[in-house]
Every structure is written in structure tokens, then in C-alpha cells.
Amino acid sequence: MNALKTILLRREMGILVVIILFCLAVGIVKPRFLALDNFRTMLMLVPLIMIVAMGQMLVIIARHVDLSVGSTLGFAAMMTALMFKTAPDIPWYLGFLVAIGIGAVLGFMNGLTVIVFRLPAIIVTLGTLYLYRGLTFIASGAKQIDRQFIPGPLKAMSANAPNFWFPWILIIALAVVLITYWFANHSRLGRQIYAIGSNPVAAPLRGIPVTAVTLTVFSISGALAGLAGIMYASRWGFVNPSNTGWGFEFQVIAAVVIGGVSINGGVGSVLGVVLGVLLLGCVSSALPLLGIPGTVQSAIYGLVIIVALVIDQSVRERGIQALTTARGART
Amino acid sequence: MTTEPMTSPSEPITPSVTDAAPARPLWQVILIRPVMMTVVLLILEPIVASIFWPQSIDLQYILSTFTLTAPLALMALVLTLVIISGEIDLSPASSMALTACVFAAVLQAGLPFPLAVVVCIGLGFVLGLFNAFLVVYLRLPSLIATIGTLTFYRGLAQVLAGDASIKFPEWYQGLNLVTVLGIPVPDLIVTLAAILLALLLSATIFGRQIYQTGTNEIAAQHAGIRTRLIKTALFVTLGVVSALAGMMFTSQLGTVRYDLGLGGELQMVLMAMLGGTYIFGGRGSILGTFLAAWLLSIMTNAMNTASWLPATQFCLLGVLLIVSIIITNFIYSRTQR
Numbered sequence: 001m002n003a004l005k006t007i008l009l010r011r012e013m014g015i016l017v018v019i020i021l022f023c024l025a026v027g028i029v030k031p032r033f034l035a036l037d038n039f040r041t042m043l044m045l046v047p048l049i050m051i052v053a054m055g056q057m058l059v060i061i062a063r064h065v066d067l068s069v070g071s072t073l074g075f076a077a078m079m080t081a082l083m084f085k086t087a088p089d090i091p092w093y094l095g096f097l098v099a100i101g102i103g104a105v106l107g108f109m110n111g112l113t114v115i116v117f118r119l120p121a122i123i124v125t126l127g128t129l130y131l132y133r134g135l136t137f138i139a140s141g142a143k144q145i146d147r148q149f150i151p152g153p154l155k156a157m158s159a160n161a162p163n164f165w166f167p168w169i170l171i172i173a174l175a176v177v178l179i180t181y182w183f184a185n186h187s188r189l190g191r192q193i194y195a196i197g198s199n200p201v202a203a204p205l206r207g208i209p210v211t212a213v214t215l216t217v218f219s220i221s222g223a224l225a226g227l228a229g230i231m232y233a234s235r236w237g238f239v240n241p242s243n244t245g246w247g248f249e250f251q252v253i254a255a256v257v258i259g260g261v262s263i264n265g266g267v268g269s270v271l272g273v274v275l276g277v278l279l280l281g282c283v284s285s286a287l288p289l290l291g292i293p294g295t296v297q298s299a300i301y302g303l304v305i306i307v308a309l310v311i312d313q314s315v316r317e318r319g320i321q322a323l324t325t326a327r328g329a330r331t
Numbered sequence: 332m333t334t335e336p337m338t339s340p341s342e343p344i345t346p347s348v349t350d351a352a353p354a355r356p357l358w359q360v361i362l363i364r365p366v367m368m369t370v371v372l373l374i375l376e377p378i379v380a381s382i383f384w385p386q387s388i389d390l391q392y393i394l395s396t397f398t399l400t401a402p403l404a405l406m407a408l409v410l411t412l413v414i415i416s417g418e419i420d421l422s423p424a425s426s427m428a429l430t431a432c433v434f435a436a437v438l439q440a441g442l443p444f445p446l447a448v449v450v451c452i453g454l455g456f457v458l459g460l461f462n463a464f465l466v467v468y469l470r471l472p473s474l475i476a477t478i479g480t481l482t483f484y485r486g487l488a489q490v491l492a493g494d495a496s497i498k499f500p501e502w503y504q505g506l507n508l509v510t511v512l513g514i515p516v517p518d519l520i521v522t523l524a525a526i527l528l529a530l531l532l533s534a535t536i537f538g539r540q541i542y543q544t545g546t547n548e549i550a551a552q553h554a555g556i557r558t559r560l561i562k563t564a565l566f567v568t569l570g571v572v573s574a575l576a577g578m579m580f581t582s583q584l585g586t587v588r589y590d591l592g593l594g595g596e597l598q599m600v601l602m603a604m605l606g607g608t609y610i611f612g613g614r615g616s617i618l619g620t621f622l623a624a625w626l627l628s629i630m631t632n633a634m635n636t637a638s639w640l641p642a643t644q645f646c647l648l649g650v651l652l653i654v655s656i657i658i659t660n661f662i663y664s665r666t667q668r
Contacts, residue, residue: 065475117657122474123600123610126421127652130597134646142640241642250482253475263475295493295589299486305479309471 015258015275019282026286033289043166046281047173048073048235050274051228052248053255054180055107055221057273060256061184062217063197063265064121068110069225070248071132074241076102076229078136081145081239092151099230100223106132107222111215129249137241144240145233154234169231176224181270193217197265247298254301255280257308280304366607366619368658373626380633394518397628398583401517402427402576403595404624407602408521408528409569411620414603415532416558416565417545417612418466418473423573424595425484426458431577431587432488435497444503452574458484459570463563481596488589496588499581506582517579521624529617541565545612594645601648602627605655609663 027034052069059066076099083090083098110128114121147155157168184190192213196203204210225245233239259276261268283304284297397404406423413420434451442450458480465476509516532538543551544558551558581587604610605626606619627648634644 067478113653117660119653119656119660120474120610122478123604123656124653126597126600127649129649130594130645131649131653134642134644134649137640137642138646142642250478253478254482257475263472293493295489296486299483299490302479302481302483302486306465306476306483309465309476309479310469313469313471 012272042285047169048228050173050277055224059221061197066221067125068128070245072106072225073229073245075132075136076226077239085149099226103226104219104223108219111218140241147237254305369622398517400628402580405576407599409572415545415615421477421596422480424592425481426573427577428591429484429488430574432492435587455570455574459567463566496586504585525621601652
């Protein structure tokens with residue numbers, strides 16, 4: 001009974017309930033929404049956001065934020081695509097190394113600026129959001145890399161033809177989620193991220209290498225954005241300097257805050273973020289079915305961010321209240 | 332500075348002098364402050380530009396192209412006050428787009444002009460109030476909360492206007508072509524606003540209270556300053572000003588689309604930071620932001636004349652943002668405290 005209660009009272013349950021209610025409501029209006037086909041469509045929408053959201057989650061838990069993920073994604077995708085274009089003989093899987101490496105370097109630069117100059121991450125990454133986007137334009141000469149330059153095997157990874165029923169990019173996303181779960185909950189570094197976010201003053205006093213951990217967190221976020229970059233090339237078959245990853249940061253931040261990651265740091269779970277991403281996926285696959293134009297999407301993302309923030313704040317305040325009353329009862 | 336006569340360098344100094352840190356020389360107090368960075372750049376930039384692209388440095392040209400920066404500059408001036416009070420607002424560019432779209436829509440629907448203006452400004456008021464509600468009442472961190480409203484307001488504009496652009500009637504267009512003494516009206520508006528806000532900030536009790544709010548909010552509250560009221564007033568003012576900026580901008584462009592001023596938040600924050608406003612609140616000046624706006628406008632001119640890609644320019648602006656915060660923080664940490 002008690003165990004059931006703890007499960008039911010978890011933050012993640014709320015999101016799950018919202019997802020189920022939403023799907024049922026849409027399913028009643030449009031039964032096609034609950035069909036297997038639509039489920040596949042929805043699953044194809046989420047892998048990119050899922051991967052980037054894992055990195056963003058770690059950054060936000062450490063009480064920072066990374067606004068540059070969309071541009072990092074675009075830059076990594078563009079550099080990899082350019083590599084394929086100029087040297088078609090390069091084995092296609094090397095593209096993954098290149099994209100992840102480039103992403104990690106860009107993320108590392110964000111972290112370095114934040115740490116060395118003690119600046120708010122949000123302003124730094126707002127700057128690099130435009131810097132990296134600009135670099136993407138310069139590197140590509142403002143030209144799109146078309147379908148024929150992306151290697152066939154790479155495109156096949158996200159083809160609808162099932163591979164154990166699922167396409168490869170979904171399996172990669174799942175792997176990233178599982179690794180992040182292990183990393184955040186069972187590795188020393190992962191726990192240190194939570195410690196820094198919960199109390200940035202106490203963390204260094206406990207001997208946590210704050211500089212190294214923060215740099216790692218930003219690098220991971222960048223690397224995952226880079227991975228999402230090459231998967232973008234795989235999924236859509238082209239890389240465009242202005243479209244690829246544009247506005248992606250808002251979707252990712254929306255997914256992460258819906259997932260119950262506190263913007264004040266120290267709180268958040270992989271399961272919550274996964275559900276947050278799935279909820280966004282459900283919403284974006286339901287909109288066209290319901291005949292709602294795509295232009296509404298950005299307003300919904302914005303609204304969702306605000307609502308999630310408000311919920312997070314009220315939960316936090318209630319938590320503090322509960323703590324103080326419990327302490328009062330004991331003494 | 333002590334007025335005691337100096338006898339010899341080896342003479343022991345009186346304890347009262349060792350207690351206090353030596354006062355900085357006057358020239359340092361005046362010259363080493365973040366605004367000087369803007370001034371130096373503002374002097375340097377035209378010189379560099381006139382060497383490489385002489386055609387971009389022409390007073391009439393500078394004045395007329397500043398009209399394109401003017402709406403953002405207007406908002407950046409108020410944003411400076413918000414940042415000094417210890418908060419930030421990233422949403423004004425989006426609320427400008429939303430109010431402008433509504434303005435165009437109600438004009439097109441046949442509403443008389445004065446009523447349309449009231450609707451537009453009223454909407455700006457509401458948008459600003461909503462930001463204040465999130466930040467002041469619900470106590471959300473303003474950086475993230477206004478990222479939410481940034482997305483939300485522009486999303487609403489997109490819902491309202493779709494991907495089409497709405498045209499304005501002929502008589503409404505061309506505010507930038509109207510000149511007084513050879514100076515386009517938008518430039519005058521920004522200058523006037525800067526003078527008024529500078530007076531407000533430095534010569535009124537309200538202005539000084541803004542600084543105190545940003546320096547230490549809790550101490551300010553203990554001193555009897557109604558910090559929450561001040562912040563609410565600033566957010567609401569910024570909302571109203573963004574509506575005014577939208578009306579100004581659309582008169583110049585003649586049409587409006589949901590992506591009006593897209594990415595403007597970067598330029599506004601950049602103007603404030605480049606002008607030496609301290610990102611953590613409590614310090615900054617209107618003069619700095621005003622000069623930085625001119626600097627950015629002249630720089631954009633030069634880059635356009637040199638036919639740089641817009642993306643390359645964004646690149647430079649991004650770097651400039653980071654570098655200017657680093658320098659500002661450095662100067663503040665060295666000279667004050």
C-alpha cells in the first residue's frame with residue numbers, strides 16, 4: 001500500500017495522467033489518433049528532442065541553461081554534411097564521431113565562458129546561439145546540403161523499414177536515455193551534478209570539483225546536440241543553414257520543464273523528461289489530425305513552458321512548507 | 332585624498348588613513364567605467380569604417396538608417412531600467428510583434444485610428460502585466476519566465492496573422508521620412524525618451540530606488556522601498572513601450588508579419604550590456620544604452636555597406652555580447668567594491 005502510494009505521488013505520475021487523458025480525448029474525437037500508424041509517426045517525431053533534452057536536463061539540474069543547443073545541432077549537422085560532400089569516400093559512421101566531437105567542443109566553449117568569467121549561462125548561450133548559427137552560415141556559404149550528398153546507410157537508419165520493428169534512430173535515442181539514467185542516478189559525476197544544482201555554495205565545500213563538473217555538463221549537452229545533428233541529417237536527408245535546429249531550444253526547454261526539472265536546479269528525473277518529450281510529441285502529432293494549423297505550435301510551446309514553470313514553483317513552495325511544518329512538529 | 336602635508340615617504344602613516352582604502356585618482360573615477368568602452372568604440376568604429384567603407388559614414392545616412400534600430404533602441408532603454416532593478420525581460424521583441432499584428436488587424440477591420448491605438452497600447456500593458464505577474468507575483472526567475480512569454484507572444488502573433496503580412500493604409504506609412512530640422516522623427520523620439528529616462532533614473536527618488544532594488548532587494552525592502560511595485564511598474568512600462576515601438580516600426584515598414592523584430596532580444600540585451608549595464612543589477616546608465624544603440628546602428632551600416640551576410644553580422648553580435656559582459660564585469664569588479 002505504502003509503496004503504491006509513493007509511486008502514485010511521484011511528480012512523473014501527473015505527466016503520465018495528462019498524456020493518457022490527452023490521448024483519450026483526441027482519440028475520441030479522431031479515432032485514427034490511437035491507431036498503430038499514428039503511434040509510429042509520433043515515435044518518429046521524438047528522438048531528436050529526446051536526445052537533446054537529456055543533455056539540457058543535466059545542464060538545468062546544475063542550475064544553468066543552454067540556449068545554444070539548436071545552433072549547436074545545426075552547426076554539427078552542417079559540418080558533418082560538408083564533410084560527406086567534400087569527401088564522399090569517408091566511412092559514413094565516422095560522421096557520428098565528427099558530429100559528437102564538434103558538439104562537445106561547442107558545449108565546452110559555452111561552459112568555459114560561463115565558468116571562467118562567472119557569467120549567467122543564459123546570456124552566454126544567447127550569444128553563442130547567434131554565434132554558432134552565424135558560423136553555420138559562413139561554413140556552408142548559406143547553401144543547403146542536398147539529399148544526394150548524405151550517405152545512403154545514414155539515411156536508412158531512420159527509414160520507416162523496421163529494424164527490430166523500430167528504426168535505428170529510435171534505438172539510439174533509447175540508448176541515450178538509458179545511459180543518461182544510469183549516469184544521473186548511479187555515477188559519482190551524475191550525483192555531483194545534482195549536488196551542485198541543489199546548493200552551489202555547499203558543493204565546493206564538500207569537495208566537489210565544480211569547475212570540472214560544470215564543464216563536463218556543458219560538453220555533454222553539446223555532444224548530445226551534435227549527435228542529434230547527424231540524426232537530423234539522417235532523418236530529413238538534408239541540412240539547411242537556417243532551418244536545421246532553428247528554434248529547437250524552446251521545444252527542448254519546454255519538454256524539460258514539463259518533465260518536472262526545476263529551473264532552480266537540483267531536481268529532475270530522466271523518466272519525467274522522457275514523459276515530457278512524449279507529451280510534446282503527442283501534442284504535435286495530434287495538431288494536424290485535429291486540423292489545427294502548424295502556426296499554433298509555437299504558441300503552445302510557450303504556454304506550456306509558462307504553465308510548467310508555474311506548477312514547478314507551486315510544488316516547490318508546498319515542499320518548503322511541508323518541510324518547515326515537519327520540522328516544527330518534531331521540536 | 333588627504334590634505335595633510337607630506338613630509339617624507341618613510342614617515343609612518345596615521346591609522347585613520349590605513350583604515351580606509353586610498354581614494355582612486357579622479358581621472359580613474361571618470362575614465363574607467365563601462366560607459367567609456369562604448370564611447371571609445373563609438374569613436375573608433377566610424378574611423379575604421381571610413382577607412383574601409385567611406386560611403387557608410389555620412390551623417391544624413393547614419394541618421395536615416397538609425398530609424399531601423401530606433402524601435403529596438405526605445406525598448407532597450409526601458410529594458411536597461413529593468414536590468415538595473417535586478418530582473419530581465421527577453422520578451423519585448425515578441426510583444427512588439429504581437430501588438431503590431433493586433434494593431435494592423437484592428438485597423439484593417441475598420442476600427443478608427445485612435446481606438447486602434449488604445450487597443451494596441453492596452454494590449455502592451457496587459458502583456459507587460461502578465462510578465463510582472465509571473466516574475467513579481469509568482470516569483471519565477473525572470474530569465475526563464477520571459478523566455479516562456481517570448482515564445483508564447485510570438486506564437487500568438489503567428490496564430491493571429493498566420494504567415495501572411497498585413498498591409499497598413501497609405502496615410503499611416505512613412506514616419507521615418509518625416510523630419511524635424513533634418514532629423515527623422517524616430518531618432519528624435521528615441522533621443523527624447525533617453526533624456527526623460529535618464530532624468531527619471533538619476534534625478535528622481537523613483538530612479539534611485541530602482542538602483543537600490545537591484546543592488547540588494549532585501550535591504551531595499553527593509554529601507555521601506557516597495558520593490559515589487561517598482562518591478563511591476565517597470566515590466567508594465569516595458570510592455571507599453573514595446574507597443575509604441577511596434578507602432579513606430581510598422582509605420583516605417585508599411586507592413587507587419589509575425590516575425591517582426593525576430594531575434595531582437597539579442598540586440599536589445601546587447602545594447603544594454605554594451606552600454607555598461609551590470610547583468611546582475613544595480614548598476615548601469617541610460618547614456619550607455621543610448622550610445623550603444625548608435626554604435627550598433629553605425630556598425631550594422633558599415634557591415635551592410637561591406638555586404639556582409641546577415642548571418643555573419645549575427646555572429647559578430649553574439650561575440651560582442653559575450654565580450655561586452657566580460658569587460659563590464661571586469662571593470663565593475665576592479666573599480667567598485
